[in-house]
Amino acid sequence: MNLSSIKAWVFDLDNTLYEPEEDIFSQIDKKMTSFISNHFNINNDEAFDIQKDYFLRYGTTLAGLMDDKNSIVDPDEFLTYVHDIDLKSLKPNPQLNESIENLLGPKFIFTNGTKSHAENVLKKLGLESVFKSIFDIKSAQYIPKPNIETYNLFFKTMDVDPKTAIMFEDMGRNLIPAKELGMTTVLIKREIPNQDNIFQDKKYSDIWDQDIPADYTIDDLAKFLNNN
Ligand SMILES: [Mg+2]
Incomplete structure:
Protein backbone atom coordinates (compact mmCIF):
# COMPACT_ATOMS: atom_id res chain seq x y z
CA MET A 1 0.00 0.00 0.00
CA GLU A 19 -16.15 2.36 17.11
CA PRO A 20 -19.88 1.65 16.83
CA GLU A 21 -19.49 -0.11 20.19
CA GLU A 22 -19.32 3.33 21.77
CA ASP A 23 -23.07 3.54 21.28
CA ILE A 24 -23.00 7.18 20.16
CA PHE A 25 -24.59 7.10 16.73
CA SER A 26 -27.21 4.63 17.97
CA GLN A 27 -28.36 7.34 20.42
CA ILE A 28 -28.73 9.83 17.57
CA ASP A 29 -30.63 7.20 15.65
CA LYS A 30 -33.13 6.71 18.48
CA LYS A 31 -33.57 10.47 18.86
CA MET A 32 -34.42 10.73 15.17
CA THR A 33 -37.12 8.09 15.62
CA SER A 34 -38.62 9.94 18.57
CA PHE A 35 -38.47 13.29 16.73
CA ILE A 36 -40.49 11.81 13.84
CA SER A 37 -42.87 10.09 16.22
CA ASN A 38 -43.60 13.42 17.94
CA HIS A 39 -43.64 15.41 14.73
CA PHE A 40 -46.23 13.26 12.94
CA ASN A 41 -47.93 12.05 16.12
CA ILE A 42 -47.37 8.38 15.26
CA ASN A 43 -45.94 5.42 17.15
CA ASN A 44 -42.26 4.47 17.19
CA ASP A 45 -42.55 1.60 14.68
CA GLU A 46 -44.23 3.79 12.09
CA ALA A 47 -41.75 6.57 12.79
CA PHE A 48 -38.85 4.15 12.36
CA ASP A 49 -40.09 3.07 8.92
CA ILE A 50 -40.41 6.68 7.77
CA GLN A 51 -36.96 7.44 9.15
CA LYS A 52 -35.27 4.60 7.28
CA ASP A 53 -37.20 5.25 4.11
CA TYR A 54 -35.97 8.86 4.15
CA PHE A 55 -32.46 7.74 4.98
CA LEU A 56 -32.30 5.33 2.07
CA ARG A 57 -33.90 7.66 -0.44
CA TYR A 58 -32.36 11.00 0.54
CA GLY A 59 -29.08 10.24 2.33
CA THR A 60 -30.28 11.51 5.68
CA THR A 61 -33.54 11.47 7.60
CA LEU A 62 -33.48 15.27 7.71
CA ALA A 63 -33.25 15.61 3.92
CA GLY A 64 -36.42 13.49 3.66
CA LEU A 65 -38.22 15.54 6.29
CA MET A 66 -37.30 18.75 4.48
CA ASP A 67 -38.58 17.43 1.15
CA ASP A 68 -41.83 15.98 2.50
CA LYS A 69 -44.68 18.32 1.60
CA ASN A 70 -46.66 17.19 4.65
CA SER A 71 -43.90 18.09 7.01
CA ILE A 72 -42.74 21.56 7.95
CA VAL A 73 -39.51 21.04 9.80
CA ASP A 74 -37.02 23.55 11.11
CA PRO A 75 -33.70 21.83 10.28
CA ASP A 76 -31.90 23.46 13.19
CA GLU A 77 -34.55 22.31 15.64
CA PHE A 78 -34.20 18.75 14.32
CA LEU A 79 -30.39 18.83 14.41
CA THR A 80 -30.26 20.24 17.93
CA TYR A 81 -32.74 17.64 19.17
CA VAL A 82 -31.03 14.59 17.65
CA HIS A 83 -27.50 15.59 18.65
CA ASP A 84 -28.44 16.12 22.29
CA ILE A 85 -26.85 12.84 23.43
CA ASP A 86 -24.54 11.44 26.08
CA LEU A 87 -20.90 11.32 24.96
CA LYS A 88 -19.39 10.11 28.21
CA SER A 89 -18.40 6.69 26.85
MG1 LIG B 1 -20.36 7.40 9.67
Whole structure:
Protein backbone atom coordinates (compact mmCIF):
# COMPACT_ATOMS: atom_id res chain seq x y z
CA MET A 1 0.00 0.00 0.00
CA ASN A 2 1.41 3.35 -0.96
CA LEU A 3 -0.26 6.53 0.19
CA SER A 4 2.67 8.81 -0.55
CA SER A 5 0.73 10.73 -3.21
CA ILE A 6 -2.01 11.66 -0.73
CA LYS A 7 -2.07 15.35 0.11
CA ALA A 8 -5.42 15.70 1.91
CA TRP A 9 -7.08 13.36 4.40
CA VAL A 10 -10.87 13.35 4.63
CA PHE A 11 -12.62 11.58 7.49
CA ASP A 12 -16.24 10.88 8.16
CA LEU A 13 -17.00 11.34 11.87
CA ASP A 14 -19.60 9.00 13.38
CA ASN A 15 -18.64 5.32 13.53
CA THR A 16 -15.43 6.19 11.68
CA LEU A 17 -13.28 8.00 14.26
CA TYR A 18 -14.78 5.90 17.04
CA GLU A 19 -16.15 2.36 17.11
CA PRO A 20 -19.88 1.65 16.83
CA GLU A 21 -19.49 -0.11 20.19
CA GLU A 22 -19.32 3.33 21.77
CA ASP A 23 -23.07 3.54 21.28
CA ILE A 24 -23.00 7.18 20.16
CA PHE A 25 -24.59 7.10 16.73
CA SER A 26 -27.21 4.63 17.97
CA GLN A 27 -28.36 7.34 20.42
CA ILE A 28 -28.73 9.83 17.57
CA ASP A 29 -30.63 7.20 15.65
CA LYS A 30 -33.13 6.71 18.48
CA LYS A 31 -33.57 10.47 18.86
CA MET A 32 -34.42 10.73 15.17
CA THR A 33 -37.12 8.09 15.62
CA SER A 34 -38.62 9.94 18.57
CA PHE A 35 -38.47 13.29 16.73
CA ILE A 36 -40.49 11.81 13.84
CA SER A 37 -42.87 10.09 16.22
CA ASN A 38 -43.60 13.42 17.94
CA HIS A 39 -43.64 15.41 14.73
CA PHE A 40 -46.23 13.26 12.94
CA ASN A 41 -47.93 12.05 16.12
CA ILE A 42 -47.37 8.38 15.26
CA ASN A 43 -45.94 5.42 17.15
CA ASN A 44 -42.26 4.47 17.19
CA ASP A 45 -42.55 1.60 14.68
CA GLU A 46 -44.23 3.79 12.09
CA ALA A 47 -41.75 6.57 12.79
CA PHE A 48 -38.85 4.15 12.36
CA ASP A 49 -40.09 3.07 8.92
CA ILE A 50 -40.41 6.68 7.77
CA GLN A 51 -36.96 7.44 9.15
CA LYS A 52 -35.27 4.60 7.28
CA ASP A 53 -37.20 5.25 4.11
CA TYR A 54 -35.97 8.86 4.15
CA PHE A 55 -32.46 7.74 4.98
CA LEU A 56 -32.30 5.33 2.07
CA ARG A 57 -33.90 7.66 -0.44
CA TYR A 58 -32.36 11.00 0.54
CA GLY A 59 -29.08 10.24 2.33
CA THR A 60 -30.28 11.51 5.68
CA THR A 61 -33.54 11.47 7.60
CA LEU A 62 -33.48 15.27 7.71
CA ALA A 63 -33.25 15.61 3.92
CA GLY A 64 -36.42 13.49 3.66
CA LEU A 65 -38.22 15.54 6.29
CA MET A 66 -37.30 18.75 4.48
CA ASP A 67 -38.58 17.43 1.15
CA ASP A 68 -41.83 15.98 2.50
CA LYS A 69 -44.68 18.32 1.60
CA ASN A 70 -46.66 17.19 4.65
CA SER A 71 -43.90 18.09 7.01
CA ILE A 72 -42.74 21.56 7.95
CA VAL A 73 -39.51 21.04 9.80
CA ASP A 74 -37.02 23.55 11.11
CA PRO A 75 -33.70 21.83 10.28
CA ASP A 76 -31.90 23.46 13.19
CA GLU A 77 -34.55 22.31 15.64
CA PHE A 78 -34.20 18.75 14.32
CA LEU A 79 -30.39 18.83 14.41
CA THR A 80 -30.26 20.24 17.93
CA TYR A 81 -32.74 17.64 19.17
CA VAL A 82 -31.03 14.59 17.65
CA HIS A 83 -27.50 15.59 18.65
CA ASP A 84 -28.44 16.12 22.29
CA ILE A 85 -26.85 12.84 23.43
CA ASP A 86 -24.54 11.44 26.08
CA LEU A 87 -20.90 11.32 24.96
CA LYS A 88 -19.39 10.11 28.21
CA SER A 89 -18.40 6.69 26.85
CA LEU A 90 -16.05 8.31 24.30
CA LYS A 91 -12.37 8.15 25.23
CA PRO A 92 -9.21 9.07 23.31
CA ASN A 93 -7.50 6.27 21.39
CA PRO A 94 -3.83 7.32 21.73
CA GLN A 95 -2.61 5.05 18.95
CA LEU A 96 -5.22 6.35 16.50
CA ASN A 97 -4.68 9.97 17.52
CA GLU A 98 -0.95 9.71 17.01
CA SER A 99 -1.31 8.17 13.58
CA ILE A 100 -3.78 10.84 12.45
CA GLU A 101 -1.59 13.64 13.82
CA ASN A 102 1.40 12.25 11.93
CA LEU A 103 -0.29 12.31 8.53
CA LEU A 104 1.34 14.82 6.20
CA GLY A 105 -1.10 17.38 4.84
CA PRO A 106 -4.40 18.87 5.96
CA LYS A 107 -7.04 16.67 7.59
CA PHE A 108 -10.76 17.34 7.25
CA ILE A 109 -14.01 16.12 8.78
CA PHE A 110 -16.78 15.56 6.22
CA THR A 111 -19.97 14.69 8.11
CA ASN A 112 -23.73 14.57 7.64
CA GLY A 113 -24.01 15.74 11.27
CA THR A 114 -23.50 19.22 12.69
CA LYS A 115 -20.31 21.10 13.39
CA SER A 116 -21.11 21.40 17.09
CA HIS A 117 -21.68 17.63 17.34
CA ALA A 118 -18.35 17.06 15.55
CA GLU A 119 -16.60 19.50 17.88
CA ASN A 120 -18.04 17.77 20.95
CA VAL A 121 -16.98 14.33 19.70
CA LEU A 122 -13.49 15.49 18.67
CA LYS A 123 -12.99 17.06 22.07
CA LYS A 124 -13.90 13.82 23.86
CA LEU A 125 -11.54 11.93 21.55
CA GLY A 126 -8.69 14.38 22.15
CA LEU A 127 -8.64 15.31 18.46
CA GLU A 128 -9.95 18.88 18.73
CA SER A 129 -6.86 20.56 17.28
CA VAL A 130 -5.98 18.02 14.59
CA PHE A 131 -8.39 18.88 11.80
CA LYS A 132 -8.04 21.89 9.55
CA SER A 133 -11.77 22.20 9.02
CA ILE A 134 -15.15 20.58 9.59
CA PHE A 135 -17.51 20.40 6.61
CA ASP A 136 -20.92 19.70 8.14
CA ILE A 137 -24.51 19.38 6.97
CA LYS A 138 -24.98 23.16 7.04
CA SER A 139 -21.80 23.68 4.98
CA ALA A 140 -23.42 21.19 2.58
CA GLN A 141 -26.56 23.38 2.45
CA TYR A 142 -28.44 20.42 4.01
CA ILE A 143 -27.73 18.20 0.97
CA PRO A 144 -26.09 15.15 2.55
CA LYS A 145 -23.58 12.57 1.38
CA PRO A 146 -23.90 10.56 -0.89
CA ASN A 147 -25.23 13.35 -3.18
CA ILE A 148 -22.35 14.05 -5.54
CA GLU A 149 -22.88 17.84 -5.64
CA THR A 150 -21.99 17.97 -1.96
CA TYR A 151 -18.61 16.35 -2.65
CA ASN A 152 -17.92 18.95 -5.33
CA LEU A 153 -18.90 21.71 -2.91
CA PHE A 154 -16.59 20.17 -0.31
CA PHE A 155 -13.61 20.14 -2.74
CA LYS A 156 -14.30 23.72 -3.82
CA THR A 157 -14.82 25.11 -0.33
CA MET A 158 -11.82 23.33 1.16
CA ASP A 159 -9.60 23.73 -1.91
CA VAL A 160 -8.95 19.99 -2.10
CA ASP A 161 -8.04 18.09 -5.26
CA PRO A 162 -9.95 14.79 -5.11
CA LYS A 163 -7.25 13.03 -7.13
CA THR A 164 -4.73 13.46 -4.33
CA ALA A 165 -7.19 13.05 -1.47
CA ILE A 166 -8.29 10.00 0.49
CA MET A 167 -11.64 9.42 2.19
CA PHE A 168 -12.39 7.22 5.22
CA GLU A 169 -15.99 6.09 5.76
CA ASP A 170 -17.98 3.43 7.57
CA MET A 171 -20.83 3.69 5.05
CA GLY A 172 -20.06 2.15 1.69
CA ARG A 173 -22.54 4.15 -0.30
CA ASN A 174 -20.82 7.40 0.72
CA LEU A 175 -17.64 6.24 -1.01
CA ILE A 176 -19.26 5.72 -4.41
CA PRO A 177 -19.23 9.43 -5.43
CA ALA A 178 -15.82 9.84 -3.79
CA LYS A 179 -14.39 7.13 -6.05
CA GLU A 180 -16.19 8.53 -9.08
CA LEU A 181 -14.52 11.90 -8.51
CA GLY A 182 -11.06 10.36 -8.24
CA MET A 183 -10.46 10.02 -4.50
CA THR A 184 -8.71 7.07 -2.93
CA THR A 185 -11.32 5.34 -0.75
CA VAL A 186 -11.16 3.40 2.49
CA LEU A 187 -14.17 1.54 3.83
CA ILE A 188 -14.10 0.81 7.55
CA LYS A 189 -16.18 -2.30 7.91
CA ARG A 190 -16.83 -3.37 11.47
CA GLU A 191 -19.28 -5.75 13.02
CA ILE A 192 -22.30 -3.95 14.41
CA PRO A 193 -22.33 -5.19 18.00
CA ASN A 194 -25.77 -4.42 19.42
CA GLN A 195 -28.24 -7.22 19.07
CA ASP A 196 -31.09 -4.75 18.90
CA ASN A 197 -29.31 -2.61 16.38
CA ILE A 198 -31.87 -1.49 13.87
CA PHE A 199 -29.47 -1.82 10.96
CA GLN A 200 -29.50 -5.58 11.44
CA ASP A 201 -33.06 -5.47 10.21
CA LYS A 202 -32.98 -7.34 6.88
CA LYS A 203 -34.83 -4.56 5.12
CA TYR A 204 -32.01 -2.11 5.82
CA SER A 205 -29.03 -4.44 5.69
CA ASP A 206 -27.97 -3.22 2.24
CA ILE A 207 -26.91 0.08 3.85
CA TRP A 208 -23.96 -1.86 5.24
CA ASP A 209 -23.53 -4.84 2.97
CA GLN A 210 -22.99 -2.99 -0.28
CA ASP A 211 -20.17 -4.52 -2.19
CA ILE A 212 -18.71 -1.18 -3.13
CA PRO A 213 -15.45 -0.69 -4.97
CA ALA A 214 -13.38 0.83 -2.15
CA ASP A 215 -9.63 0.82 -2.70
CA TYR A 216 -9.15 -0.54 0.81
CA THR A 217 -11.56 -2.34 3.11
CA ILE A 218 -10.31 -2.39 6.68
CA ASP A 219 -11.58 -3.05 10.20
CA ASP A 220 -8.97 -1.09 12.18
CA LEU A 221 -8.23 2.50 11.24
CA ALA A 222 -5.25 2.98 13.57
CA LYS A 223 -3.59 -0.17 12.27
CA PHE A 224 -4.15 0.86 8.66
CA LEU A 225 -2.67 4.33 9.18
CA ASN A 226 0.32 2.95 11.08
CA ASN A 227 1.15 0.52 8.30
CA ASN A 228 1.13 3.20 5.63
MG1 LIG B 1 -20.36 7.40 9.67
